[in-house]
Amino acid sequence: MTAQAVTAPSAPPAPTVPADVYAEVQHFYARQMRHLDAGEAEIWAGTFTEDGSFKPPSLPEPVRGRPALAEGARQAAAHLAAAGETHRHWVGMLTVTPADDGSLIAESQVTIIAVAQGGPARLHLVCACRDVLVAEDGELLVRERVVTRDDRP
Amino acid sequence: MTAQAVTAPSAPPAPTVPADVYAEVQHFYARQMRHLDAGEAEIWAGTFTEDGSFKPPSLPEPVRGRPALAEGARQAAAHLAAAGETHRHWVGMLTVTPADDGSLIAESQVTIIAVAQGGPARLHLVCACRDVLVAEDGELLVRERVVTRDDRP
Amino acid sequence: MTAQAVTAPSAPPAPTVPADVYAEVQHFYARQMRHLDAGEAEIWAGTFTEDGSFKPPSLPEPVRGRPALAEGARQAAAHLAAAGETHRHWVGMLTVTPADDGSLIAESQVTIIAVAQGGPARLHLVCACRDVLVAEDGELLVRERVVTRDDRP
Numbered sequence: 225m226t227a228q229a230v231t232a233p234s235a236p237p238a239p240t241v242p243a244d245v246y247a248e249v250q251h252f253y254a255r256q257m258r259h260l261d262a263g264e265a266e267i268w269a270g271t272f273t274e275d276g277s278f279k280p281p282s283l284p285e286p287v288r289g290r291p292a293l294a295e296g297a298r299q300a301a302a303h304l305a306a307a308g309e310t311h312r313h314w315v316g317m318l319t320v321t322p323a324d325d326g327s328l329i330a331e332s333q334v335t336i337i338a339v340a341q342g343g344p345a346r347l348h349l350v351c352a353c354r355d356v357l358v359a360e361d362g363e364l365l366v367r368e369r370v371v372t373r374d375d376r377p
Numbered sequence: 378m379t380a381q382a383v384t385a386p387s388a389p390p391a392p393t394v395p396a397d398v399y400a401e402v403q404h405f406y407a408r409q410m411r412h413l414d415a416g417e418a419e420i421w422a423g424t425f426t427e428d429g430s431f432k433p434p435s436l437p438e439p440v441r442g443r444p445a446l447a448e449g450a451r452q453a454a455a456h457l458a459a460a461g462e463t464h465r466h467w468v469g470m471l472t473v474t475p476a477d478d479g480s481l482i483a484e485s486q487v488t489i490i491a492v493a494q495g496g497p498a499r500l501h502l503v504c505a506c507r508d509v510l511v512a513e514d515g516e517l518l519v520r521e522r523v524v525t526r527d528d529r530p
Numbered sequence: 531m532t533a534q535a536v537t538a539p540s541a542p543p544a545p546t547v548p549a550d551v552y553a554e555v556q557h558f559y560a561r562q563m564r565h566l567d568a569g570e571a572e573i574w575a576g577t578f579t580e581d582g583s584f585k586p587p588s589l590p591e592p593v594r595g596r597p598a599l600a601e602g603a604r605q606a607a608a609h610l611a612a613a614g615e616t617h618r619h620w621v622g623m624l625t626v627t628p629a630d631d632g633s634l635i636a637e638s639q640v641t642i643i644a645v646a647q648g649g650p651a652r653l654h655l656v657c658a659c660r661d662v663l664v665a666e667d668g669e670l671l672v673r674e675r676v677v678t679r680d681d682r683p
Contacts, residue, residue, distance in 0.1 A: 254638075333467065
């Protein structure tokens with residue numbers, strides 16, 4: 225069987241970032257989620273731009289700016305500590321496409337695994353994450369994040 | 378401790394595709410599974426070659442050709458909608474090796490997470506996926522897919 | 531909104547390996563875990579250096595050297611076979627950073643999914659894995675592995 229020139233019915237050929245940018249974005253998420261899961265609220269907030277926004281599924285309006293982001297992460301960490309649980313955010317099925325203004329659109333699935341002391345691990349949530357990433361001083365930062373949950377309309 | 382020249386007992390040094398091809402295949406799967414999970418049956422079928430085949434664990438013979446592939450995806454989507462569930466296919470542990478005829482052999486684990494409206498998320502299945510991928514007009518397509526389930530002999 | 535030059539409060543700019551090295555490490559893990567999950571104990575042990583060490587969460591001291599590593603994998607495979615289960619190791623959230631001596635520090639989350647014959651699949655464990663990888667004759671090998679469990683202090 226040889227490959228034939230056919231026309232795919234409808235999938236538009238999406239532009240894809242070069243491999244080095246893709247690898248950099250993968251590293252970015254691994255580090256960012258590690259900070260979040262370790263309860264390092266300020267460091268995590270620092271992975272957003274100064275006026276970066278984060279629209280979680282639980283709020284009607286986005287949280288904006290590093291102080292508010294850090295405060296949200298601190299509250300979430302305190303809530304988990306009280307429950308005796310650790311969360312692990314897994315980012316997968318990631319696509320990164322360049323936007324006209326030089327930013328990157330990163331779309332992924334995020335699975336959250338909850339681990340209680342003494343076990344067992346438990347599948348907590350699956351979310352869809354859409355980020356606008358920008359590079360500042362050679363470092364990637366989130367300018368805008370919108371997260372939606374699979375179990376809610 | 379310095380690295381010494383030793384001979385690994387049996388692991389053959391498998392050829393690995395360049396990073397840009399690997400990143401392209403990762404994007405391919407993220408987009409293909411997104412179409413499948415969104416119920417976009419025709420677009421999903423268009424990610425196979427015109428005579429592409431898909432051997433799922435549930436059937437004795439492969440499904441062949443885009444119209445049959447799209448019909449199968451439509452039925453699966455209807456079945457899920459009736460059950461009030463969403464599926465998320467996660468591709469991981471991916472290797473891509475070049476074949477002599479210019480195609481790519483992509484082998485991965487695929488975890489399917491089922492999410493009911495209102496939650497919780499649930500681990501549904503783990504499959505092994507072996508794809509033969511070809512490039513047509515600069516776009517990757519599946520020429521042959523064989524999926525096996527871990528919970529069946 | 532334009533990107534502004536801001537200083538992230540505390541995240542140090544971690545050096546990241548080039549994309550081709552990152553892709554090679556991803557392939558390395560996919561193949562290594564495939565060998566482990568298939569019960570190929572000797573081949574798996576051969577993915578460590580001859581004096582490679584592996585500190586699992588269950589032991590106070592690391593296992594050292596390929597014969598001891600292979601023996602541990604054989605025992606684990608026999609234990610699983612007796613239980614009628616298959617394990618699938620998923621490596622994710624991977625960062626790879628170069629060390630001064632030419633080795634690579636690879637840090638990841640590893641999720642273990644247990645699959646019983648007849649199903650269902652079950653989330654077994656989440657671990658953190660820190661590897662020191664070295665290249666010998668062009669092939670990556672683990673020189674040192676330390677694995678910690680999320681559900682234990």
